[in-house]
Amino acid sequence: MIEILQWSTLAVCCAAALARIPSAVRGENRSLFYIFVLATLAILLSIDGPYVAIDGLLGGSNVANLILRFVLFAVIFFIGLRCVNAFGADQQRRWLLGVPGIVVFGLIAGVMVVFFTMMDSSGSSAGLVAVYERSTRNAHLVEYYGAAGRAYPAYVSLVLLPAMVKAVGSRLPVLVRAGALLLAVGGVCLTVSLLFPFFPEPWSPLKFIINYGAALCFVVGLAAFWIARVRATQLAPQKSSTAK
Amino acid sequence: MPLPAKAFQRWLHGIAPQASTADICRISGVKRTTLAQQLVRGKVAESTVVSISRAFNINPVAALATFANYSELAGSPVLPTAAELVSQIATMDLLSAVIARSAGAAGGGDDVDKPQAPPLTPAPHATSVKNWVDAIDDGELRHRVSVATGIAPQNYSAQLTANRLTPELAIATSRAAGVGLTGGLVATGMITESEAGWPSGARQAALDALSDGELAALAGERLQALGKTLKRQEQDHQQTKTIWENLG
Secondary structure (H helix, E strand, C coil), X not given: CHHHXXXXXXXXXXXXXXXXXXXXXXXCCHHHHHHHHHHHHHHHXXXXXXXXXXXXXXXXXXXXXXXXXXXXXXXXXXXHHHHHHHCCCHHHHHHHHCHHXXXXXXXXXXXXXXXXXXXXXXXXXXXXXXXXXXXXXXXXXXXXXXXXXXXXXXXXXXXXXXXXXHHHCCCCCHHHHHHHHHHHHHHHHHHHHCCHHXXXXXXXXXXXXXXXXXXXXXXXXXXXXXXXXXXXXXXXXXXXXXXX | XXXXXXXXXXXXXXXCXXXXXXXXXXXXXXXXXXXHHHHHHCEECHHHHHHHHHHCCCCHHHHHHCCHHHHHHCCCXXXXXXXXXXXXXXXXXXXXXXXXXXXXXXXXXXXXXXXXXXXXXXXXXXXXXXXXXXXXXXXXXXXXXXXXXXXXXHHHHHHHHCCXXXXXXXXXXXXXXXXXXXXXXXXXXXXXXXXXXXXXXXXXXHHHHCCHHHHHHHHHHHHHHHHHHHHHHHHHHHHHHHHHHHHC
């Protein structure tokens, strides 16, 4: 079940990235293409097999996990940037790009790197499961490291949430509102993921569902905006031709 | 409140005992799939009855009145009030009337050369539902309709803004305002003026009865509302464009 979710999320991301290539070549919103590519990379790195293979190339000390976290930060930052511009959320811009945004990012990134260097991270293991099981000290460090890694995406999605909720309730085209709703749901998932350390053991499958659910929500939500635009631009010439 | 399929079948049998469903659809222009679906669900839309009764040269109001939930439509129609009649004149027709009158005034007393305003476009127009409710609203009407039918005020407003009103609500609104019951059906475009028993030329007569001041004020109100709607549309459009420029 979890494997299916992982691979299908990867497939959706990959398909979105591939489908974006023509518009990227034309120079339309290249950053959206990069978002999809980076998201594909992030999901690839979060799946067991590819993770072990890639981390092996990087020395087998789980640096790939750290890279994965920063790739995720980049993805969520660019999504945030695009959304702030798109929805004209000027009050939120400061919390993402201004001094507060940079301070939050710097703090979280710094804390994350410190925790990573403090743990004994040898031996490739997706999700740092093996590292976690090595000792109590490592277990705690992995826990904090993971929390720091989830903090920035959660922060960005909380910043975006008001603008998304406003867009859902607006008179914009249905697909745009659906996209905003998906982004909002993805954001809520990311925020809930902050509470993972307090989840009891039997709930761990839920963690996977929330993680990949968030990723799917973001990718499908972004695709919805894009489909809305494609449909609108296809409809427009038809309208004018019937008006003749 | 759509009509029960059983009652509909009975009615249909009464007006066209020999006709098959396919014949009915062909004559009335109702899509076969639509009718089949409505029959399967057991609820037939009022518009279906209206289309079929037109095809058989039956007055749609009389046809609806044969159903239990619309029985109050039976009886001689109450004539619309002047405000209702004027509310069913399109904004552009009101503006034409303003221009025609002012041109007439500038031309002096010469009646022969007086420019005539073009004939009124038939009801309904783009904001006819909201204008109709505004015309019969004494300030408490929306509240009374909401109490009588149980519809939430914001849902009622949303229907008016979208220039829609279910037949059931249209009649409930008329009843709550104490005007003729078919006015709302005309405003929503379900039936025509003549089907509702409005005398031909009644809207033109109501328009002519307006003083220049009343007409100018009314046209001004309509124009202001139109401006607001257009501005909102432009804003929405602009916002959508920004979203697509950034996320599309």
